[in-house]
Amino acid sequence: MIEQLVALAKIADIDAEALRSDTELRDIPARIEGLQGDVKKLGELLAAEKHELADADRLLSAADEELNSQGQALARSKAKGARARNMREADAVERELETIRRLTKEREAERETLKEAIGKRRSSVEKHEKEFGEFSNFVDQEKQKADVRLAELTRVREEVLKGRAELVGLVPGDVLRRYDMIRSKRQGMGVAAIHDGSCSGCFVVLTPQQVIAVSRAEEFAQCPRCQRILYSKEALAKFEQGKNP
Ligand SMILES: [Zn+2]
Structure with a gap:
């Protein structure tokens, strides 16, 4: 009976040591998985931010196009003004010009606001892109280190568990x-x-x-x-x- 108890106590020592590896073997992949999940989430946020920026850029091109066509309308009205045959026609052209100038001024103000917002957004995207790159590099390095450690732990664990089967036979x-x-x-x-x-x-x-x-x-x-x-x-x-x- 005491022989069996000796074997059991030795098994318990082996198990206690293996348990230390087990804890690390379980915690390390969980930590890496968590980090990789963070990378994925950050990547998604960054993609959404870039998407918004592209939308804003499109809005800006549309505003540029509108200003361009207003410029053309202005040129046409001016040409019309030059051809005015009497005061009535000249007045009508002048009103048209005023409307176009007013609209142009409004659009230009809108475009400036948009440009400013885009500028801020772009620097925020660049900052986040840099941070994302750094974090994702860090996680890659952690993963490499973790793989090395896991291989080492697996080897140690196998070493520790050697001889357990023989002891088990005694209990x-x-x-x-x-x-x-x-x-x-x-x-x-x-x-x-x-x-x-x-x-x-x-x-x-x-x-x-x-x-x-x-x-x-x-x-x-x-x-x-x-x-x-x-x-x-x-x-x-x-x-x-x-x-x-
Ligand atoms: Zn007790």
């Missing part, structure tokens, strides 16, 4: 299932050493009888509070010493 199936169930509920820790008469997993104080039972290691004792399988480090060490004097 009864039902005890292993109990162990797995407990560690799935208890932050990955399925066993706990007793320390100063307490469970080192949850710090509950054990009765002297419980401490003695654990030290004897005649059965798989569980902590009354956290349910972890308890063992005494001293008892296991003594057993190991006895095995390899």
Whole structure:
């Protein structure tokens, strides 16, 4: 029985070490995924901003075209004015010219406002484009670093888990299932050493009888509070010493 407990404690050590890799193996891809999601979102915002800018540019060309045709209308009216045969015709042309000039002035003011807005928008787009480029480069670098780290962690994890299968063969199936169930509920820790008469997993104080039972290691004792399988480090060490004097 104590041999089985020794094996179980070793399995628990291996699992605790693998758990550290597992946490990183899980957190790193999640972080990269989050960053890549941010890149995508920023890219979409930038595309929408560029789209708006293109729309505004089109509006500006339309305003330019309108001003151009007003310029042509002005030239036509002036030519008409030169051909006026009497005061009535001359007055009519003058009114036409006034209307065109007024409209032109209004359109020019609108175009100036639009130009100013476009200028501001363009510098904002350029700034965001630069920031986007920098952020996306940063994320690419982080991804590369993460890939290196993940490969390293996978290698370490495989190294750590070597020998686990052999130990598993030494522990009864039902005890292993109990162990797995407990560690799935208890932050990955399925066993706990007793320390100063307490469970080192949850710090509950054990009765002297419980401490003695654990030290004897005649059965798989569980902590009354956290349910972890308890063992005494001293008892296991003594057993190991006895095995390899
Ligand atoms: Zn406990």
